[in-house]
Amino acid sequence: MSGTNRGKSTFLELVFPPISNQEAYWFKDQPASEFMRASDFYMIGGKVKSKFVNLSACEETMVISFDLCIGDNVEGSGAIDVSRLEAVENYEGDKFGVGAGEVAIEIFYEKDGDNYLIERFTPENILWHRSREIAGLSGLDNYKDLFCYDLLYVGIAKKGDTYERLIRNGHHARLDILANEPQRYPGARVTDEIFLFLFRLEPLFVTTFGPDSDIDLDFGYDHKKIVADAEKAFVSLLQPNYNTVKFSQYPKGADGLYDSKLDRYTYSIGEAITFNTPHGQIKGGRDRNLGGLTNDADFIFVDKESSKLFIAGKDFGEEPNT
Incomplete structure (x- = not known):
């Protein structure tokens, strides 16, 4: 179909405020777990107590x-x-x-x-609430500078949800991190310095048609394929320490979007969080009106041949007055 281009922009949005590994244990089988089940993409991070x-x-x-x-x-x-x-x-x-x-x-x-x-x-979660500008909370105007973590692991629930995969059932990455991560603050427990981020993916599809194009609005949408592709995109570029598989051939892959109808696609974090790894940094962003749709966030750009991390304010403009 000459002249047709299909694209997708996906941002990650938290379904629940960041919780420590200890809090995850407390919340297991509690009413809060119902909110957590809306996630099937997660990150694990570390931060000084x-x-x-x-x-x-x-x-x-x-x-x-x-x-x-x-x-x-x-x-x-x-x-x-x-x-x-x-x-x-x-x-x-x-x-x-x-x-x-x-x-x-x-x-x-x-x-x-x-x-x-x-x-x-x-x-930790008060920084998330501040980023959402909830009523009754004031101050912490530098929340973006404080909402920063070392990114240790990126994972998905190929079947089911993050709660079952990461919290209710034992997960090898959580155990490896608890066993191997050092204290970040003297006297602190590692379980209090490890944080879980439970995301859902919010995709926006865009198609442009040329004058000779057939109108075909079928994107071949498959949510779990988007989730699998997003995992590969973040891991291949940021290379968190506890991800043993680095997806070095990405964007090629059997269970992602390589064989989809999409020509190009992007991923960003729709929260005002910054994640650091020895191999790079990615900064999220959030707009008070549009949520995760913002130029404040860095984004990963993918076509069929390559992927690249674009930095807000360097590779493209940030939103003014944010």
Whole structure:
């Protein structure tokens, strides 16, 4: 079909805030797992232990102020207006409590002697919430600089979902990482410095037709093939340490998009996260209106013969005033 070009742009979007390896154990078989099942693409990262410090609360205004400490350094400050949080506004009970410490800031209610969470912030997921500009959270204006991790592993669920593959069932990469990664901060547990990122893929297909083209809107869409191809794209360029298979022949591959109708395609991270490896860095981005569709994010460009990482602000322009 002369003059027809098919393309696809896919961004990765978190279905759940980043969680530590320890939190993944706590959340197993809990209601939160239903949100995690929406993912079938995941990354594992490492970061120096963070904590909340200099906490203070005003009972009259219901505002909790805090500093965010990464390692030994205070890197940011913020405040939570509890009354403005969406989860609190939607809470139909009469009373709730607030707990605040180094590990978490929690809003909860009590029933039959047990505490049930209304909202929970950790030193890591609060950066994600800040990137989403949720109501009730202010400060941390440098969240993009703090939302950075060492990328250790990229994986997919070829069948089923990330929760079953990575969390509910034992996963070799998680075990290898826990066994081999060093402490990033003296006295910290490795399980508290390893983080899981549960993504779903959001593809956008575009076709251009020439004057002599037959109109064919069949992309041959296969979600799991897109997932498999995305894994190969990220691993082949970034080469995370714990991915033993590096997909050196990519974009060629039997279970990806090489034999699809697509002529070219891109991948980016639709979150304001930066991942570092010894072989490269990739920076994500998020737009307040368009979500993961933004020029702030680096992207991987693929055609049938090659793949390349394009850097925002260097290889193409970033969005202004972001």
